[in-house]
Amino acid sequence: MRAILTGLFAIALYVGAFAGPAWSQRTVKEAKPAPAANDAVRRGWTGDRLRFVTDSDFPPFNYYDEEGVLIGFNVDLARALCAELSVECDIQMRDWSELLDVLDRGEADAVIASHAISAANLAKADLTNRYFQIPARFVSRADLALDTVVPETLEGRTVAVQKGTAHEAFLQDFFKQAKVVSLPTAEAARDALRTGKADLLFGDGISLMFWISGAASEGCCSFRGGAFTESKYFGEGSGIVVKKGNWPLRDILNGALLKVRKDGRFEELLLRYFPLRFY
Numbered sequence: 475m476r477a478i479l480t481g482l483f484a485i486a487l488y489v490g491a492f493a494g495p496a497w498s499q500r501t502v503k504e505a506k507p508a509p510a511a512n513d514a515v516r517r518g519w520t521g522d523r524l525r526f527v528t529d530s531d532f533p534p535f536n537y538y539d540e541e542g543v544l545i546g547f548n549v550d551l552a553r554a555l556c557a558e559l560s561v562e563c564d565i566q567m568r569d570w571s572e573l574l575d576v577l578d579r580g581e582a583d584a585v586i587a588s589h590a591i592s593a594a595n596l597a598k599a600d601l602t603n604r605y606f607q608i609p610a611r612f613v614s615r616a617d618l619a620l621d622t623v624v625p626e627t628l629e630g631r632t633v634a635v636q637k638g639t640a641h642e643a644f645l646q647d648f649f650k651q652a653k654v655v656s657l658p659t660a661e662a663a664r665d666a667l668r669t670g671k672a673d674l675l676f677g678d679g680i681s682l683m684f685w686i687s688g689a690a691s692e693g694c695c696s697f698r699g700g701a702f703t704e705s706k707y708f709g710e711g712s713g714i715v716v717k718k719g720n721w722p723l724r725d726i727l728n729g730a731l732l733k734v735r736k737d738g739r740f741e742e743l744l745l746r747y748f749p750l751r752f753y
């Protein structure tokens with residue numbers, strides 16, 4: 475997934491509540507309010523600086539710009555959290571394979587690099603509530619007459635999807651009336667839609683967003699219907715990683731994330747780094 479998004483971004487240049495049918499949604503547990511600075515001390519976290527680490531090869535989340543400055547959605551979100559907590563922000567780059575080791579050695583307080591909230595990661599570290607999730611989306615040619623996307627409205631429609639993916643499994647389980655065409659690559663599935671060999675395409679919302687807004691799509695297509703976020707198929711999303719047992723910092727970051735969402739700063743970052751709404 476990281477390689478796919480990196481490539482599409484180059485060509486083209488928690489998340490909150492996702493729209494879509496109720497049966498495709500998950501309820502997101504809200505984070506606790508951020509403690510005040512003196513409360514943070516009482517809870518065991520006494521720092522006046524937050525040391526984040528991330529990697530640099532996952533645009534638009536974290537990457538170097540043309541001037542060699544580390545930027546991206548994750549980088550700016552880290553800065554917003556530091557500002558919310560009134561602490562100094564230190565953001566360093568490390569190779570992906572080293573991030574959790576750096577955290578374990580005490581050389582950083584938190585990792586913000588789109589780590590999945592998964593059993594494997596939770597066995598090694600603690601993670602905040604999700605701050606980002608890549609939903610699944612349908613895309614169709616712009617001239618297709620289709621008002622809503624539910625199993626009944628896709629009956630008999632041809633839907634392209636990459637073979638062997640969670641998106642294919644989801645279609646097979648919930649859109650049995652559709653004619654699912656499984657293709658070997660995401661590019662082949664996109665080409666099937668672009669050339670009219672399929673009525674719709676189903677895949678991850680961010681990759682499709684960059685494709686729709688880029689030259690490769692030739693302006694053919696647009697999102698249809700809402701987003702699908704069922705965790706059984708598409709995961710629990712991404713969280714900020716802290717050292718195992720560092721619950722005070724985890725809870726403080728959860729509270730700061732909630733405030734950044736509520737006051738609109740999170741939405742501003744989405745608009746800055748993503749050309750279309752993908753959720």
